[in-house]
Amino acid sequence: MRFTLREVEAAAxxxxxxxHYDYFAGGAGDEVTLRANEAAFERLALLPHxxxxxxxxxxxxxxxxxxxxxxxxxxxxxxxxxxxPEGERATARAAAAAETIMMxxxxxxxxxxxxxxxxxxxxxxxxxxxxxxxxxTEALVRRAEAAGCGALVVTADSPVFGTRGRDExxxxxxxxxxxxxxxxxxxxxxxxxxxxxxxxxxxxxxLREITSLPVVLKGVxxxxxxxxxxxxxxxxxxxxxxxxxxxxxxxAAVDALPEIVDAVGGAVPVxxxxxxxxxxxxxKALALGADxxxxxxxxxxxxxADGERGARRVLGLLRAEVEEALTLCGLASVRDLEPxxxxxxx
Ligand SMILES: Cc1cc2nc3c(=O)[nH]c(=O)nc-3n(C[C@H](O)[C@H](O)[C@H](O)COP(=O)(O)O)c2cc1C
Ligand SMILES: CCCCCCCCCCCCCCC(=O)C(=O)O
Numbered sequence: 355m356r357f358t359l360r361e362v363e364a365a366a367x368x369x370x371x372x373x374h375y376d377y378f379a380g381g382a383g384d385e386v387t388l389r390a391n392e393a394a395f396e397r398l399a400l401l402p403h404x405x406x407x408x409x410x411x412x413x414x415x416x417x418x419x420x421x422x423x424x425x426x427x428x429x430x431x432x433x434x435x436x437x438x439p440e441g442e443r444a445t446a447r448a449a450a451a452a453e454t455i456m457m458x459x460x461x462x463x464x465x466x467x468x469x470x471x472x473x474x475x476x477x478x479x480x481x482x483x484x485x486x487x488x489x490x491t492e493a494l495v496r497r498a499e500a501a502g503c504g505a506l507v508v509t510a511d512s513p514v515f516g517t518r519g520r521d522e523x524x525x526x527x528x529x530x531x532x533x534x535x536x537x538x539x540x541x542x543x544x545x546x547x548x549x550x551x552x553x554x555x556x557x558x559x560x561l562r563e564i565t566s567l568p569v570v571l572k573g574v575x576x577x578x579x580x581x582x583x584x585x586x587x588x589x590x591x592x593x594x595x596x597x598x599x600x601x602x603x604x605x606a607a608v609d610a611l612p613e614i615v616d617a618v619g620g621a622v623p624v625x626x627x628x629x630x631x632x633x634x635x636x637x638k639a640l641a642l643g644a645d646x647x648x649x650x651x652x653x654x655x656x657x658x659a660d661g662e663r664g665a666r667r668v669l670g671l672l673r674a675e676v677e678e679a680l681t682l683c684g685l686a687s688v689r690d691l692e693p694x695x696x697x698x699x700x
Contacts, residue, residue: 362652363655366437373526377524387603390609394608395632411686413676417455420477424454434463434464443468444661447473449478460480488560509572510571512596513551573595573596574614577616577617590623593626594625607629623645623646627648630672633674635647636676641696
């Protein structure tokens with residue numbers, strides 16, 4: 355039995371091809387931001403209340419009209435079939451069992467429609483790198499709509515694909531035979547995902563014109579961009595540095611959070627990912643104004659360690675830790691967290 359996410363990662367590492375482990379684990383540049391994401395949570399202290407006479411705490415949250423049984427969602431990560439033969443199908447079943455939201459990566463190795471079919475009842479959002487070919491972007495949106503996805507998560511932090519030294523040194527450039535980005539099928543070919551610095555707010559406006567799905571903007575770190583995103587009608591903001599895989603030395607996600615929350619002023623929900631490894635991390639992010647957090651690597655580790663059961667275990671561990679930490683903080687609900695419960699040492 356594995357009792358912490360770190361133990362799950364260790365088990366995953368034993369089972370994965372080392373090149374694939376490095377792809378999942380690694381970050382850009384010197385991996386400064388990768389390390390900072392977890393370190394920033396460790397530096398924050400939680401200040402508990404006592405003698406509040408509370409019952410079992412309420413963990414559920416409502417986001418964009420849908421409910422999640424806990425404030426921990428599954429961040430979009432690529433290539434789940436490198437971790438487990440069932441890939442994203444297994445992840446979606448684990449999400450359905452945990453009654454939480456899974457963001458399906460545009461670079462999934464199972465097509466989003468097949469992910470939805472494999473996990474009835476799963477709450478799926480579709481992650482999109484806007485393609486400069488807007489006709490193909492529209493085709494992707496239609497696939498997500500047809501699969502029943504409840505939102506589009508537009509990743510804005512990837513005008514180019516970040517350089518990850520581990521992948522360069524390992525020569526990891528292609529998926530193994532039989533695997534591909536299934537959502538990128540276009541007739542009898544599979545397109546490459548385009549990462550384009552030409553993508554702009556105008557593309558986002560165009561996207562909003564072609565769909566009525568709510569748009570979650572992922573990868574926002576600058577408060578001015580958060581304000582611009584509100585002007586462009588996004589339905590939620592997602593504070594993220596892509597798990598330290600894009601701009602190295604970008605701030606740790608939880609350090610960037612308060613300024614974004616301030617800029618948003620409650621107009622739309624704010625999500626966060628990057629470095630969430632403990633229930634106490636979840637409480638800290640929520641206390642600082644996030645409505646929910648997401649985890650990327652931990653779910654991949656669960657999948658690699660033990661397939662769907664491993665992914666369920668990861669979500670179960672986080673749920674139990676959140677519930678215990680809330681109880682130890684004297685809180686009846688995740689809604690009761692507030693900034694005064696987090697102390698910064700500086
Ligand atoms: C292996 C891997 C693949 C990823 N693939 C995507 C992706 O396809 N789309 C995306 O928007 N973000 C992607 N991300 C970033 C995650 O959505 C998320 O921002 C990050 O993993 C959060 O950090 P954490 O892994 O510390 O939880 C990926 C991250 C990892 C580790
Ligand atoms: C270094 C990866 C090379 C693997 C094979 C090429 C596939 C094309 C690129 C797809 C990119 C998927 C994006 C995933 C992501 O956001 C991330 O890894 O981070």
